[in-house]
Amino acid sequence: MKTHIEISAVNLVHNLKEFRKLSNCKIMFVVKANAYGHGLKEVISISKELPFIDYYAVDSVEEALTVKSVDSKKNILVIGWADRDQLQEIILNGFEMVVPSIDYLKEVKTLAKGLKRTAKVHLKVETGTTRLGMPPADVIKILNGSTGNRSNYVKMVGIYSHFANIEDTTDHSYAQYQLGLFNDLLEKINHQNLLKHFSCSASTLLFPKTYFDIVRIGISAYGFWPSKPTYVSYIEKKRMPIELKPVLSWYAKAAQVKTLEKDEPIGYGLTYRTFDRSKILVVPVGYYDGYDRKLSNSSVIIVNGVKAPVRGRVCMNMIMAEVTHIRTNPVQPGDRVVLIGEEGREKITADHLAELSGTINYEVVARINPLIPRIVI
Numbered sequence: 317m318k319t320h321i322e323i324s325a326v327n328l329v330h331n332l333k334e335f336r337k338l339s340n341c342k343i344m345f346v347v348k349a350n351a352y353g354h355g356l357k358e359v360i361s362i363s364k365e366l367p368f369i370d371y372y373a374v375d376s377v378e379e380a381l382t383v384k385s386v387d388s389k390k391n392i393l394v395i396g397w398a399d400r401d402q403l404q405e406i407i408l409n410g411f412e413m414v415v416p417s418i419d420y421l422k423e424v425k426t427l428a429k430g431l432k433r434t435a436k437v438h439l440k441v442e443t444g445t446t447r448l449g450m451p452p453a454d455v456i457k458i459l460n461g462s463t464g465n466r467s468n469y470v471k472m473v474g475i476y477s478h479f480a481n482i483e484d485t486t487d488h489s490y491a492q493y494q495l496g497l498f499n500d501l502l503e504k505i506n507h508q509n510l511l512k513h514f515s516c517s518a519s520t521l522l523f524p525k526t527y528f529d530i531v532r533i534g535i536s537a538y539g540f541w542p543s544k545p546t547y548v549s550y551i552e553k554k555r556m557p558i559e560l561k562p563v564l565s566w567y568a569k570a571a572q573v574k575t576l577e578k579d580e581p582i583g584y585g586l587t588y589r590t591f592d593r594s595k596i597l598v599v600p601v602g603y604y605d606g607y608d609r610k611l612s613n614s615s616v617i618i619v620n621g622v623k624a625p626v627r628g629r630v631c632m633n634m635i636m637a638e639v640t641h642i643r644t645n646p647v648q649p650g651d652r653v654v655l656i657g658e659e660g661r662e663k664i665t666a667d668h669l670a671e672l673s674g675t676i677n678y679e680v681v682a683r684i685n686p687l688i689p690r691i692v693i
């Protein structure tokens with residue numbers, strides 16, 4: 317393997333247990349986007365043993381089928397939009413689905429009736445994220461039957477919403493406003509038999525009032541703080557001390573080492589020139605693999621326990637790094653290189669790469685190419 321991902325089962329279980337302890341609530345483990353790039357099958361093979369995880373949330377029926385192939389016991393909610401063919405698959409497999417509008421519910425009802433199967437739905441309430449969802453008034457219409465959508469073929473399982481502005485700020489007034497709209501709606505409907513949920517990682521860390529019946533945990537299960545503001549707010553709240561441990565490490569093998577003279581260019585566009593006689597390592601990973609091109613000339617990797625700066629542009633399947641200074645244990649082709657993870661005293665986090673490439677830790681891990689082997693350790 318020229319590159320692979322290692323998944324720490326111990327750390328994943330640790331993080332999920334921390335959330336169980338913190339919330340004392342059932343957990344819907346969010347495993348969309350190939351389990352945030354960690355490898356869906358591999359992650360489920362670990363989490364299936366945890367009894368307090370009641371649900372998985374996935375984006376698509378394809379992901380739902382993968383989850384089911386590894387863990388057939390827990391409930392699976394497809395939170396992404398599905399077209400007609402996919403809806404049919406969801407219904408036939410007994411997965412649960414999001415219903416974001418009255419019209420969509422009509423289609424679900426017709427399909428379920430045709431299949432003579434029950435569609436299990438969660439109504440998605442628009443409270444200000446302006447993504448999938450319907451206004452509270454439409455939820456009321458559906459539940460009091462005035463849209464004509466009540467049917468033996470449709471089972472109302474849950475109702476939920478999602479926060480828009482909780483990770484990006486320490487000012488949580490918009491989140492409070494959204495929560496208020498949701499609570500106002502609950503006062504107007506009979507929700508006794510509905511599973512109510514609203515909370516993502518950040519709100520679970522910060523606001524017990526958002527928990528309702530189950531919390532939806534994504535990013536922090538994988539060992540990341542949703543953002544710096546969330547971390548700051550958490551510390552200010554003096555809640556239970558919590559340690560999140562990164563689950564993913566990314567490795568590659570050293571491909572070729574070459575010696576360059578002074579003033580030689582490196583990579584496409586000749587964006588870097590050596591200042592002196594230099595040793596350069598070629599690593600067989602590039603932006604196709606998920607190593608962002610914005611990391612050109614800016615990130616570092618770890619080679620034999622020492623940090624090595626990336627030189628020149630990130631290519632499609634290759635990067636180059638400076639290893640001139642690595643003298644006590646000089647790098648040989650085939651040596652292990654760390655792209656994300658720890659070795660010796662050095663560490664590179666997804667948060668660090670996110671900062672360098674102008675994005676968030678979510679995107680850094682979610683974009684790691686699914687074809688790269690994931691190995692559970």
Ligand SMILES: *Cc1c(COP(=O)(O)O)cnc(C)c1O
Pocket residue numbers: 346348395478515516517518532533534535536542
């Ligand atoms: C992705 C997602 C989550 C998980 O959010 P994290 O910040 O990763 O915990 C929860 N709910 C919905 C609807 C989502 O789309």
